Amino acid sequence: MESRDVIMERVRAALGRKLGQKPLPPPEPLLRVSHQSPAAKLARFELRFLGTVTVVADWTFVAAAVEKLLDGKTAVASGHPYLRACGIAEVTGVSANPEDLRNGCATAGVGITSAYCLLAETGTIVLRASPEEPRLVSLLPPVHIAVVPQDRLLTNLDEMLSMTPRPVDADSSAMVLITGPSRTGDIEQFLVRGVHGPGEVHVVIVQGKTPPL
Amino acid sequence: MSAPETAIRKTLADANLQLAIYNNTGRFKENRRRAVAPDQLPEYEDLRTRAAAIKRHTLSFLDVYLLQLESAVEDSGGKVIWASTGEEAADFIVKLAKEREANLIVKSKSMTSEEIHLNDRLAHHELEAVETDLGEYILQLAGQRPFHIVAPAIHMTRNDVADIFTEKLGIEHDTVIENQAMTARRVLREKFLSAGIGITGANFLLADSGAVVIVENEGNARLTHSAPKVHVAIAGIEKVIPRARDLAVFLDLLGRSASGQALTSYTSIVTGPRRQGELDGPEEFYLVLLDAGRTKLLADPEQRESLQCIRCGACLNACPVYRKIGGHNYPWVYSGPIGKVITPSFQGKEKDTWLPFASSLCGACAEVCPVKIDIPGLLLKLRKELVTANPADRSAFQVWAWLMRRPGMYALAARIGRSLMGFNIGPLAAWRSERDLPAAPRKSFRELWKERKK
Numbered sequence: 001m002e003s004r005d006v007i008m009e010r011v012r013a014a015l016g017r018k019l020g021q022k023p024l025p026p027p028e029p030l031l032r033v034s035h036q037s038p039a040a041k042l043a044r045f046e047l048r049f050l051g052t053v054t055v056v057a058d059w060t061f062v063a064a065a066v067e068k069l070l071d072g073k074t075a076v077a078s079g080h081p082y083l084r085a086c087g088i089a090e091v092t093g094v095s096a097n098p099e100d101l102r103n104g105c106a107t108a109g110v111g112i113t114s115a116y117c118l119l120a121e122t123g124t125i126v127l128r129a130s131p132e133e134p135r136l137v138s139l140l141p142p143v144h145i146a147v148v149p150q151d152r153l154l155t156n157l158d159e160m161l162s163m164t165p166r167p168v169d170a171d172s173s174a175m176v177l178i179t180g181p182s183r184t185g186d187i188e189q190f191l192v193r194g195v196h197g198p199g200e201v202h203v204v205i206v207q208g209k210t211p212p213l
Numbered sequence: 214m215s216a217p218e219t220a221i222r223k224t225l226a227d228a229n230l231q232l233a234i235y236n237n238t239g240r241f242k243e244n245r246r247r248a249v250a251p252d253q254l255p256e257y258e259d260l261r262t263r264a265a266a267i268k269r270h271t272l273s274f275l276d277v278y279l280l281q282l283e284s285a286v287e288d289s290g291g292k293v294i295w296a297s298t299g300e301e302a303a304d305f306i307v308k309l310a311k312e313r314e315a316n317l318i319v320k321s322k323s324m325t326s327e328e329i330h331l332n333d334r335l336a337h338h339e340l341e342a343v344e345t346d347l348g349e350y351i352l353q354l355a356g357q358r359p360f361h362i363v364a365p366a367i368h369m370t371r372n373d374v375a376d377i378f379t380e381k382l383g384i385e386h387d388t389v390i391e392n393q394a395m396t397a398r399r400v401l402r403e404k405f406l407s408a409g410i411g412i413t414g415a416n417f418l419l420a421d422s423g424a425v426v427i428v429e430n431e432g433n434a435r436l437t438h439s440a441p442k443v444h445v446a447i448a449g450i451e452k453v454i455p456r457a458r459d460l461a462v463f464l465d466l467l468g469r470s471a472s473g474q475a476l477t478s479y480t481s482i483v484t485g486p487r488r489q490g491e492l493d494g495p496e497e498f499y500l501v502l503l504d505a506g507r508t509k510l511l512a513d514p515e516q517r518e519s520l521q522c523i524r525c526g527a528c529l530n531a532c533p534v535y536r537k538i539g540g541h542n543y544p545w546v547y548s549g550p551i552g553k554v555i556t557p558s559f560q561g562k563e564k565d566t567w568l569p570f571a572s573s574l575c576g577a578c579a580e581v582c583p584v585k586i587d588i589p590g591l592l593l594k595l596r597k598e599l600v601t602a603n604p605a606d607r608s609a610f611q612v613w614a615w616l617m618r619r620p621g622m623y624a625l626a627a628r629i630g631r632s633l634m635g636f637n638i639g640p641l642a643a644w645r646s647e648r649d650l651p652a653a654p655r656k657s658f659r660e661l662w663k664e665r666k667k
Contacts, residue, residue, distance in 0.1 A: 004295040007450065007504045011276045014512035023274035026455040027266040029462045030259055101492050106406065122476045131490030135439040139432065157476070158461045167457050167482045168289070168424050173494050174439070177480040182432040184394055186348035186366050187374055189237055192394040195347055196401070197432025197479065 048123030050180030051201035058208030062086035073109030085211035105140035121156035244473025268521035285423025289485030291498035299329025315409020321434035323414025345433035360540035363526035411437035415448035424484040444495035466583035470525035528578035550578035569595035
């Protein structure tokens with residue numbers, strides 16, 4: 001007998017259940033969704049986020065804000081259409097959606113992405129893997145910058161989960177919630193940032209109308 | 214003295230180690246307390262109740278959820294490997310590594326892989342499996358097992374780490390913690406980028422999405438599941454929860470209970486190989502579902518609830534016994550109160566029979582458990598089983614029961630007992646070597662009672 005059948009048989013025997021017997025419906029989780037004003041959410045996000053938050057009045061200020069954050073460092077940007085529309089590719093030092101993505105991410109000083117959404121309550125950046133938003137851009141470089149329109153700012157994880165009951169699906173293999181920099185306390189509980197992922201995280205929140213895509 | 218007793222005495226006598234355990238667990242404990250306090254998380258008790266109910270429900274219908282999980286993983290292009298033993302799990306990984314010619318494997322922290330001694334088994338086949346969590350990496354270099362299920366190296370100091378790095382990596386002795394972390398980053402980054410397979414554990418498995426959820430702070434788990442061409446996640450069958458939406462309950466509890474964080478730095482929800490058009494992520498995805506004793510616990514109605522555990526480590530930090538004896542004096546990789554409860558079922562109840570008794574039943578573990586496992590209650594049940602199975606214990610309690618039903622005999626026995634309290638003889642001597650008895654009263658309660666009634 002294959003292990004699958006062995007285990008399934010053990011499980012059913014342990015529970016006294018028969019093959020095909022229906023389950024009861026699961027208890028409901030607690031989804032704490034409270035709708036807050038954009039200003040309240042922004043204030044909350046700024047308070048909670050463990051990095052700098054730059055708020056710009058509209059998309060035309062994004063390139064300048066990113067350039068300032070880069071401070072002369074080289075950067076790799078994902079191919080997200082929002083970044084392109086904001087003119088990230090034209091910023092000095094930025095290589096947008098490079099041919100050799102892996103090497104580009106491994107050597108760049110900064111990785112620039114957009115985001116699926118932001119969570120105000122925990123100061124979290126939510127990324128969803130896609131052809132335009134690869135996984136390594138926010139992971140390999142020592143600094144991560146996320147450029148996100150303010151309408152993607154949600155109250156909390158629970159709101160995100162009620163909006164997106166399937167975080168991964170046929171279109172996306174990964175969702176990552178990023179809450180602050182990479183950190184470790186494994187030696188004497190002494191906090192060190194950037195042990196494997198980015199040690200610095202910045203968010204540029206873009207207000208105003210969406211840029212022409 | 215028995216072997217565990219000698220080792221425990223050594224731990225107790227080591228002042229530096231005592232301080233390290235006390236400080237580290239103390240900080241975790243305090244951070245947890247603050248993070249779940251009503252001003253931070255007013256819904257805490259409601260969340261606990263729901264988490265326990267969802268876990269209990271999932272375990273009651275585990276057959277259904279496992280099959281749902283399997284088909285969801287397959288729908289996303291991944292494959293489920295069923296392993297009834299640790300050996301089967303390791304054999305699959307060895308075979309896969311040979312087929313893919315992947316001699317280098319990166320691993321992120323997984324207690325499940327510790328449990329089945331995966332690294333030893335891989336090393337036996339000349340496969341290099343590198344631990345990438347900083348604490349686990351240090352321990353792997355030192356040849357030790359985790360001291361704590363969440364913070365594996367809390368017993369080590371920067372000096373220990375400097376010694377280990379100098380000896381094993383041949384680098385200059387450096388006791389600056391930032392530099393040590395950056396050394397690990399440099400050495401391990403190379404491994405991430407050249408490894409053929411990445412092995413992660415799983416904090417949760419989502420039946421509806423076929424996804425693996427991994428919670429961490431360093432980013433090594435993200436690198437492990439995103440950089441190599443093959444991602445293998447290994448998890449016990451009890452890790453499944455019904456829906457992605459249930460994370461609203463479990464993520465609220467896990468980080469806070471473990472380290473006081475509302476959310477850890479990274480939470481990954483991943484499944485299957487990279488989708489069409491995605492430029493990175495693994496090309497192959499395998500989920501190894503491990504039994505290795507779990508169905509035995511499932512079949513035991515008295516102990517089943519211990520499978521609800523989400524491995525947050527809060528019970529370790531709260532436990533006055535763990536905080537003195539540390540993690541290495543427990544017989545198995547799972548230490549602390551939860552280790553005490555599950556070790557007998559996994560490793561055999563006839564082994565390490567002292568374990569369920571090494572507790573004051575103070576209840577601190579149950580108080581902090583985010584999924585409401587009644588650890589003291591489970592310990593009592595284990596004790597009962599052991600006592601019933603031991604003829605000497607059984608007769609002692611039979612004598613006790615016989616005496617309790619015969620007031621005259623009881624009074625006589627009590628009088629004899631009282632007169633013996635001053636002496637140290639036989640088994641009493643060993644028992645008294647650790648305990649102070651109050652001076653024996655001249656008269657028993659029953660005698661005093663009789664006098665007063667006159």
